[in-house]
Amino acid sequence: MMSKAITIAEAQRYDAHTINEIGIPALVLMERAALATFNNILNDDFDLSRIVVVAATGNNGGDGIAVARLLKVRGLNVEIYLLGDPDSATPQTKQQLKIADYYSIPRITDLNRIVNATLIVDAIFGVGLSRLITGKFADAINAINAADAKTVAIDVPSGINADTGDVLGVAVVADSTTTMAYNKVGLLTTSGKQHSGTIHVADIGIYAQDRLEHAR
Ligand SMILES: NC(=O)C1=CN([C@@H]2O[C@H](COP(=O)(O)OP(=O)(O)OC[C@H]3O[C@@H](n4cnc5c(N)ncnc54)[C@H](O)[C@@H]3O)[C@@H](O)[C@H]2O)[C@@H](O)CC1
Numbered sequence: 001m002m003s004k005a006i007t008i009a010e011a012q013r014y015d016a017h018t019i020n021e022i023g024i025p026a027l028v029l030m031e032r033a034a035l036a037t038f039n040n041i042l043n044d045d046f047d048l049s050r051i052v053v054v055a056a057t058g059n060n061g062g063d064g065i066a067v068a069r070l071l072k073v074r075g076l077n078v079e080i081y082l083l084g085d086p087d088s089a090t091p092q093t094k095q096q097l098k099i100a101d102y103y104s105i106p107r108i109t110d111l112n113r114i115v116n117a118t119l120i121v122d123a124i125f126g127v128g129l130s131r132l133i134t135g136k137f138a139d140a141i142n143a144i145n146a147a148d149a150k151t152v153a154i155d156v157p158s159g160i161n162a163d164t165g166d167v168l169g170v171a172v173v174a175d176s177t178t179t180m181a182y183n184k185v186g187l188l189t190t191s192g193k194q195h196s197g198t199i200h201v202a203d204i205g206i207y208a209q210d211r212l213e214h215a216r
């Protein structure tokens with residue numbers, strides 16, 4: 001297993017190369033990200049009786065909504081707390097919302113459902129976090145941190161800058177983080193480690209240039 005850590009710019013460059021140059025569809029990468037997170041959830045020792053996925057409308061949210069669907073299909077009790085306007089979601093995340101609706105996954109709007117969950121999946125922000133967190137996004141993160149539930153973050157604990165480990169106002173304190181392709185530089189800092197918990201690096205088919213050249 002490679003122990004290399006990458007920056008936000010590298011993550012975005014490798015993602016774009018995989019999708020645009022190699023041709024692996026973004027939804028395939030999203031499904032692999034979701035499956036890796038789902039498997040890490042099932043392999044851990046969590047109370048799965050009341051699961052809430054907290055998702056925003058970027059691709060990190062799409063990963064989380066796909067995880068919600070995998071859990072629902074498995075027969076588990078899962079709800080989605082959606083932040084932001086679904087009409088401005090990324091195309092992949094819109095597709096995940098459509099699939100989640102097919103499976104009638106409840107969408108909740110009451111922060112108390114987060115506080116009373118037994119497991120929370122944090123899919124608010126990943127490497128796309130770009131500014132200070134305020135308003136309803138901050139309220140949701142504070143509710144996640146106030147809950148007794150275990151918390152699993154997707155890619156990056158929301159609120160952590162994946163380059164510096166800085167908290168952009170407020171950040172999720174996770175018990176574990178499934179991070180995609182490579183670890184992120186910011187998660188190796190003291191603050192990054194405190195917020196990530198146990199880090200699982202998931203191979204989802206995105207590789208750095210040197211590994212790609214090796215395989216050709
Ligand atoms: N693009 C890809 O190839 C892949 C992306 N993946 C996932 O997608 C994530 C990156 O997705 P995105 O680039 O869509 O970015 P994110 O989903 O991390 O966040 C971007 C969204 O958050 C908003 N935002 C940023 N800071 C905010 C703030 N402080 N308050 C409110 N809104 C804020 C942006 O306007 C944008 O809508 C990764 O971390 C990973 O989880 C994975 O699915 C693997 C493949």
Ligand SMILES: [K+]
Binds near residue numbers: 123153154158
């Ligand atoms: K996240």
